[in-house]
Amino acid sequence: MAKLHFYYGVMSSSKSAFLGINAYNFNRTDNRWEAIKPSIDNRDSDTNIVSRIGIVTKARALQNLDNYIPAPATQFILVDEVQFFKPSDIEKLVQIADNSNITIFCYGLKVDSNGDLFPASAKLLAEADEIHQMETVCEIPQCTNMASHHIRFDSNGNIIRGGNQVEVGASQYKSVCRKHFHDLYNGKVSLIQICRNQFINGK
Template identity: 30%
Template sequence: MAQLYFEYGAMGSGKSIEILKVTHNYELQGREVLLMTPLVDDRYGVGKVTSRIGLSRTAQVIDPKEDLFATISAKQNPNLAAVLIDEAQFLTAAQVDQLAYVVDRLKLPVMTFGLKQDAFNQLFEGSKRLLEVADKLEEMKTICSFCGKKATTQLRIVNGKPQYSGQQVLIGGDSTYMPTCRYHWYHPIIEKIRTEE
């Protein structure tokens, strides 16, 4: 039975490597997947799903105004086994609803991967809607950069200092964000803040 999945976790929890693994496993069985990623995520180039360990795949780009139900309907064929979406936090609420329609009407499983909240501990629009409507939720875990406990969020670093306000979306890697537990999000150990990639 097709379902809408949302796998979420702090930065560095392995979301991109997981989506690449799932893609590989489907293809190993001779089944086709539609791998997609939002236009806004250009950290490794537009239309790229790239893990921190260096694995990468080209993906179809999702425009912020795109109707995902229409796009996926047009690509549907008997060999299409699943739709996989990286950086799902950047989807609009309407696009998440369109993915639910894909599951319910086209009977295709849709697996989404992304952050739950931003660097200010506020839900992203796409993540909020996924938490509301997804059939299956799974947290991917990583550890706090400061203490080794479970990381629940990410701390944004700008010019070597923690940032607690600003624009919600700031694309960046390991020099811009550090996974943290709640305590160390509020109380980072300044001398341990990374300042280089």
């Protein structure tokens, strides 16, 4: 039985970069690996995982894992944007780790922009052997808290509440701490007020 790891963190917490560093190290040690991602994530490329700091990892884009079979002799599987898979896909990864003895590293978001768990991430929190948090600081100017939530907003800086959990690239997001998430989500403060107009284009 191999280990199933879940690395969760907010957007911009370097998850895809760490995935790429793992792949780089596996190449150096001659380990067989492959990377997969949900095909819903076509932000940058259909076949590559591209981190925000430019590390590129070759990957297979898959709609689901129903018919997924790792290539022969695979020792490690790297999964990007794992939150966009379904709980049944996570069950498939559990089977692969347990029955094929392949170590699996999953990278993804824990909660959506309403503060709710993604179903796949909930399943991973229940099943993973190792759970790791990727830390980064809250994106509100001068805040020193760790970011744990995402706030979604339109081009005028108005907070978008509810809506589709699976959306890539359409809205703007900020990774914020729990306090700022609740203050903004509940309308206690406005984004323009606390960001001094720096929110446009995610800045």
